[in-house]
Amino acid sequence: MTRLLFIGAGRMGSAIISRLITSGDMKLDISICDPYFSRGTNPALDKVSAIYPTLEAAEIDGPFDVIVLAIKPQLFGKLAHLLKLVTTQHSLVISVMAGIAVDAIRHTHDYSVVRTMPNIGAAHGHSATACFAGPYVTEAGRTLATRIMEKIGSVYWVKDEELLHAVTAVSGSGPAYFFAFVEALANAGKDLGLSPELAKNLAIDTLQSASASLQQMRDPSLLRDAVTSPSGTTAAALAAFSSNNDLSNLVSRATRAANARSIELK
Numbered sequence: 001m002t003r004l005l006f007i008g009a010g011r012m013g014s015a016i017i018s019r020l021i022t023s024g025d026m027k028l029d030i031s032i033c034d035p036y037f038s039r040g041t042n043p044a045l046d047k048v049s050a051i052y053p054t055l056e057a058a059e060i061d062g063p064f065d066v067i068v069l070a071i072k073p074q075l076f077g078k079l080a081h082l083l084k085l086v087t088t089q090h091s092l093v094i095s096v097m098a099g100i101a102v103d104a105i106r107h108t109h110d111y112s113v114v115r116t117m118p119n120i121g122a123a124h125g126h127s128a129t130a131c132f133a134g135p136y137v138t139e140a141g142r143t144l145a146t147r148i149m150e151k152i153g154s155v156y157w158v159k160d161e162e163l164l165h166a167v168t169a170v171s172g173s174g175p176a177y178f179f180a181f182v183e184a185l186a187n188a189g190k191d192l193g194l195s196p197e198l199a200k201n202l203a204i205d206t207l208q209s210a211s212a213s214l215q216q217m218r219d220p221s222l223l224r225d226a227v228t229s230p231s232g233t234t235a236a237a238l239a240a241f242s243s244n245n246d247l248s249n250l251v252s253r254a255t256r257a258a259n260a261r262s263i264e265l266k
Contacts, residue, residue: 002144003029005064005086007055007079009037009045012096013070015122018044019151026147033058033086055082062086066144069095069105073265076100080107087111092141094148098168099265102134102161112137114145117167118152120175127153128174130167132160165266169258177254182207 004020006013009032017030021044031050039046052058064086069076076097087093089110102113113134121127129149133142142157149155158164182203189199213223228234241247 001027001029002066003031003064004066004068004148005031005033005058005062006068006070007033008069008071008075009034010070010072012118012122013068014042014045016068016070016096016148016152017048018042019122019125020148021045021047023151031058031061031064055079055085059085063088063091065091066148067091067093067111068148069093069097071097073097073099076105080105083111084109092137092144094145098172099262101266102132106134112141114141115161115164116145116149117164117172118149119171122152125151125153128156128171129153130156130158130164130171132158132164134161165259165262166255168262169255172262173258177251178207 006017009017013032013034017032020026020028020030030048031052032045032048033052033055035053037045037051039051050058050061052061058064062085067083067087071079083093087109091111093105093111093113095105095113095115096118098117100115102115105113105115114137115132115134116129117131118127118129122129127149129152131142131145131149133145137145146155146157158167185206186196186200186203189202190196194202210223214220217223224238228238
C-alpha cells in the first residue's frame with residue numbers, strides 16, 4: 001500500500017484526490033494536510049485516511065511514500081523546512097506548484113522531486129499535464145507519478161525543466177485562451193443578430209464539438225481542411241484569420257508573453 005500525503009486540498013489537490021479515490025484501481029492510503037479542509041465538503045474526499053492541520057501533526061503517522069505539494073507557490077517558503085518531518089530519502093515529492101524549481105523544493109533534503117504542470121481540466125479528468133523528473137527520480141518514481149497524474153488527464157514528460165515555462169504558456173494558461181475565443185465568438189454571433197443566450201450556447205457547443213473531433217483524430221490541420229470547402233463560408237472566415245498571418249502572430253505573441261511572465265515568476 002502506497003501512502004500519499006497531500007499538502008493542500010484546494011481546487012487542484014481535491015481534483016487529484018477525488019479522481020484517485022473514485023478510480024479505485026491503485027492501492028493507495030491517502031491523507032491530507034490542510035488547516036482549512038474539513039470532511040463533508042466533497043463525498044469522495046471523505047474517504048481519505050486522515051486529515052492533519054499541520055505537518056507537525058502529520059509527523060505522528062509519517063513518513064509517507066509520496067508527498068503531493070498542492071499549495072499556492074507563495075506558501076511553500078513557510079513549510080519547506082518542515083517537509084523533513086514527513087519524508088525520508090526514499091520519498092517521492094510531486095509538485096503541482098507553478099514556478100518553484102526542483103532545486104528549491106529539494107533544498108537540503110534527500111528526497112526525489114517530480115514537477116508537474118496540470119491545468120483547469122483536472123477536475124473533469126481532462127487536464128493536459130507535463131512533468132519533469134528531478135535528480136535521483138527512479139523509473140519506478142516516474143511510473144508512479146505518471147499513474148497518479150493520469151487520473152486527471154493526459155501526461156507528458158519534458159527533459160529540460162526550463163521547458164515548463166513553455167508548457168505553462170501553452171497548456172497551463174491555454175484553457176483561458178479558448179475561453180476568451182468562445183467569448184469573442186459569442187459576441188460576434190450576437191453582433192450578427194443572434195440572441196446573447198443562443199450565441200453563447202452555439203459557441204460553447206461548437207468548441208465541444210471541435211474538441212471531440214480533435215480527441216479522435218488529433219490532427220488539427222486535417223480537420224480544418226475537412227471542414228473547409230473551397231470558396232465556401234469557412235474559407236472566407238479562415239482567410240480573415242490568416243490575413244497578414246494575424247492569428248498565428250497573435251497566438252505567438254500571447255504565448256511568448258506568458259512564457260516570459262513564467263520566467264519572471266520563478
